[in-house]
Amino acid sequence: xxxYSRRTLLKVGAAFAGASAIGSPSILSAQxxxxxxxxxxxxxxxxxxxxxxxxxxxxMAAEEINASGGIIGKQIDLMSEDSVNPATASTKAQRxxxxxxxxxxxxxxxxxxxxxxxxxxERNKKVFFSTGARSDALRGKxxxxxxxHCDIPNTVMVNAVGTALKQKxxxxxxxxxxxxxxxxxxxxxxxxAKAFFSANDATLIGDELIATDVTDFSPYLLKVRQAKPDxxxxxxxxxxxxxxxxQYAEFGLPYPLVGFNLNTGDAWAxxxxxxxxxxxxxxxxTLENSASKAFVEAFTKKYxxxxxxxxWIEYITLxxxxxxxxxxxxxxxxxxxxxxxxxxQFDIMKARKAYFRSWDHQLVQEAYPFTxxxxxxxxxxxxxxxxxxxxxxxxxKLESIYPTKTQNPCNMKA
Amino acid sequence: MQFGFLLEQVVNGLVLGGYYLLxxxxxxxxxxxxxxxNLAHGAFYAxxxxxxxxxxxxxxxxxxxxxxxxxxxxxxxxxxxxxxxxFYDADPILSLLVTFGLAMVTEQAIRIIWGAPPLSAAIPQAxxxxxxxxxxxxxxxxxxILAVVAAVLVGVWLLxxxxxxxxxxxxGIQRPDMVAALGIRLQPYMTAIVMLGVGMAxxxxxxxxxxxxxHPAMGAEIITxxxxxxxxxxxxxxxxxxxxxxLVGVVRGITIHFAPAAGEASIYVLMFLxxxxxxxxxxxxxxxxxx
Numbered sequence: 001x002x003x004y005s006r007r008t009l010l011k012v013g014a015a016f017a018g019a020s021a022i023g024s025p026s027i028l029s030a031q032x033x034x035x036x037x038x039x040x041x042x043x044x045x046x047x048x049x050x051x052x053x054x055x056x057x058x059x060m061a062a063e064e065i066n067a068s069g070g071i072i073g074k075q076i077d078l079m080s081e082d083s084v085n086p087a088t089a090s091t092k093a094q095r096x097x098x099x100x101x102x103x104x105x106x107x108x109x110x111x112x113x114x115x116x117x118x119x120x121x122e123r124n125k126k127v128f129f130s131t132g133a134r135s136d137a138l139r140g141k142x143x144x145x146x147x148x149h150c151d152i153p154n155t156v157m158v159n160a161v162g163t164a165l166k167q168k169x170x171x172x173x174x175x176x177x178x179x180x181x182x183x184x185x186x187x188x189x190x191x192x193a194k195a196f197f198s199a200n201d202a203t204l205i206g207d208e209l210i211a212t213d214v215t216d217f218s219p220y221l222l223k224v225r226q227a228k229p230d231x232x233x234x235x236x237x238x239x240x241x242x243x244x245x246x247q248y249a250e251f252g253l254p255y256p257l258v259g260f261n262l263n264t265g266d267a268w269a270x271x272x273x274x275x276x277x278x279x280x281x282x283x284x285x286t287l288e289n290s291a292s293k294a295f296v297e298a299f300t301k302k303y304x305x306x307x308x309x310x311x312w313i314e315y316i317t318l319x320x321x322x323x324x325x326x327x328x329x330x331x332x333x334x335x336x337x338x339x340x341x342x343x344x345q346f347d348i349m350k351a352r353k354a355y356f357r358s359w360d361h362q363l364v365q366e367a368y369p370f371t372x373x374x375x376x377x378x379x380x381x382x383x384x385x386x387x388x389x390x391x392x393x394x395x396x397k398l399e400s401i402y403p404t405k406t407q408n409p410c411n412m413k414a
Numbered sequence: 415m416q417f418g419f420l421l422e423q424v425v426n427g428l429v430l431g432g433y434y435l436l437x438x439x440x441x442x443x444x445x446x447x448x449x450x451x452n453l454a455h456g457a458f459y460a461x462x463x464x465x466x467x468x469x470x471x472x473x474x475x476x477x478x479x480x481x482x483x484x485x486x487x488x489x490x491x492x493x494x495x496x497x498x499x500x501f502y503d504a505d506p507i508l509s510l511l512v513t514f515g516l517a518m519v520t521e522q523a524i525r526i527i528w529g530a531p532p533l534s535a536a537i538p539q540a541x542x543x544x545x546x547x548x549x550x551x552x553x554x555x556x557x558x559i560l561a562v563v564a565a566v567l568v569g570v571w572l573l574x575x576x577x578x579x580x581x582x583x584x585x586g587i588q589r590p591d592m593v594a595a596l597g598i599r600l601q602p603y604m605t606a607i608v609m610l611g612v613g614m615a616x617x618x619x620x621x622x623x624x625x626x627x628x629h630p631a632m633g634a635e636i637i638t639x640x641x642x643x644x645x646x647x648x649x650x651x652x653x654x655x656x657x658x659x660x661l662v663g664v665v666r667g668i669t670i671h672f673a674p675a676a677g678e679a680s681i682y683v684l685m686f687l688x689x690x691x692x693x694x695x696x697x698x699x700x701x702x703x704x705x
Binding site: 043045048049053182208209210211213214216219220223225239242243246247249250251252253269270271272274305381 | 419422423426427429430529530531532533534535536537539542543544551553555556624625626627628629631635666667670671674675677678
């Protein structure tokens with residue numbers, strides 16, 4: 001038997017520990033093949049927490065569809081796996097199409113992984129619905145004919161929060177420091193934030209790029225204090241947001257903390273009394289809407305907790321896909337793309353209906369700024385947020401908060 | 415003023431180093447005495463955090479940070495008695511695999527018991543906010559952690575250097591065969607060392623639950639840094655690990671001050687440089703059985 005020096009082993013051990021980032025076993029619901037749909041979402045890593053909600057939402061939608069007889073008489077065979085990281089996401093997407101016979105793909109939260117899946121979709125001429133990725137570039141310069149984008153893009157989040165901040169007088173003439181996630185999503189969000197600051201007479205006096213695996217933010221908080229801003233702005237993602245908000249409360253810095261990105265799953269993990277400020281969201285379970293309320297009730301009954309916004313978006317996306325297949329009686333990419341490019345209207349449990357914009361495949365929908373509910377008014381631990389007025393305001397065109405054709409460099413090859 | 419900012423980062427780095435120390439010291443002890451690279455060490459850290467969040471709900475934070483490490487230390491007895499003990503004399507690759515497997519099993523067990531979404535935890539109201547010492551800003555809560563780490567450190571040092579227990583353990587690190595020849599069984603000592611080691615990891619988890627995200631993979635996140643600290647510090651040296659933990663905290667802080675994007679990479683560069691100059695680590699001793 002080979003003997004290893006234990007000292008060498010210790011060094012190998014450090015590398016081995018890093019390997020624990022490999023994904024959890026895939027969840028396959030293999031049945032006699034009907035309509036096979038490939039689903040990828042991060043279940044590990046800094047977006048794994050919110051990804052776990054996404055998986056609950058998509059499972060519920062698939063079960064409901066199958067219980068009511070499936071789509072065009074066929075049962076859905078949902079293959080849902082951990083996307084892990086951009087490289088693995090791409091490999092798995094390719095395998096799902098090539099070997100497992102997926103007719104289309106959907107899911108993902110990480111903008112970086114979403115980008116690699118988009119490339120697989122284009123190469124294989126299969127439709128991909130990116131449900132949770134928010135980078136503007138995905139529906140902008142990197143857009144392609146086979147990819148559709150369900151979540152609100154970074155520019156919309158900046159507009160939603162920015163409008164609310166302007167009303168509070170927190171923008172004009174103010175000094176901002178931003179903390180930004182160091183990957184495509186963060187870079188993209190920072191770009192949108194910078195455009196907003198310069199358009200509204202605010203100055204950016206400090207800007208920190210932060211790796212996605214950082215858990216201790218104390219050195220950054222000290223730098224924030226040294227910069228003495230008027231407002232601190234969080235452009236982070238996933239676990240980063242939770243960690244930052246917890247430690248911001250710990251240090252008790254006097255500057256208001258706001259952010260251009262937050263998912264309710266991250267907020268729920270922050271701990272009582274830690275979150276403050278104004279943030280954007282795409283959907284929240286207390287939304288006053290009967291379809292939304294029915295969904296929340298069914299979800300809560302099934303899983304013992306209310307749906308997070310990713311559970312919601314996965315749920316409505318699979319329902320939209322089912323509707324498209326039913327109406328076109330086809331799972332062919334061209335038929336589906338044509339159906340969505342007609343700008344078909346969908347009820348997505350909001351006051352206004354939504355549609356995929358034909359030229360950039362963005363799901364055009366309302367968004368909401370929110371603030372944090374005082375502790376005494378919370379009905380339960382999930383009831384943390386007070387939604388502001390939907391943006392755009394009632395009466396304004398839905399598209400008015402989305403980048404225009406001149407702002408968005410999306411050029412799809414036919 | 416620039417110098418003042420830098421000093422602030424240095425001091426903050428020392429505090430952070432104290433936190434790394436809680437995890438790394440146990441890892442180093444278990445390796446030094448038993449020759450086992452415990453890749454499951456992070457799992458005990460995670461368990462410490464989860465159990466403390468549960469206890470906090472019923473008995474409050476104060477009880478949680480005491481009871482959670484005790485509970486995890488008791489788990490440590492089972493871990494040593496039924497798993498580790500079989501691998502002291504086996505090929506080290508086997509213990510590496512078994513502890514790695516255990517780390518994954520524990521992570522999935524946490525998913526099954528508590529669910530994949532993170533738990534919510536917050537600092538007690540009284541411990542929030544920061545204190546100013548002159549021009550320096552400190553988080554009040556981290557000062558408390560620093561005090562706890564200092565107390566633990568003094569306790570472990572006294573245990574290892576001023577008690578007969580400690581003499582046997584230290585002798586066991588250098589000359590296990592001699593200890594055996596004197597008619598002393600090392601196994602009960604190993605049980606105690608494992609309890610102490612995983613208990614400290616759990617203490618770290620309990621104290622960090624309110625300020626970092628409590629999720630199933632938190633153990634895997636901390637273990638890498640803890641390994642780096644142990645490797646830099648050197649084996650068999652109590653002060654080596656202490657020094658390395660502080661150094662890692664400070665180097666990270668200073669790097670973030672000047673080049674934020676390089677912050678996480680800096681500690682690996684540090685490890686690389688230290689190993690280049692001192693392959694045994696900063697204060698590592700020559701240990702016959704590992705050469």
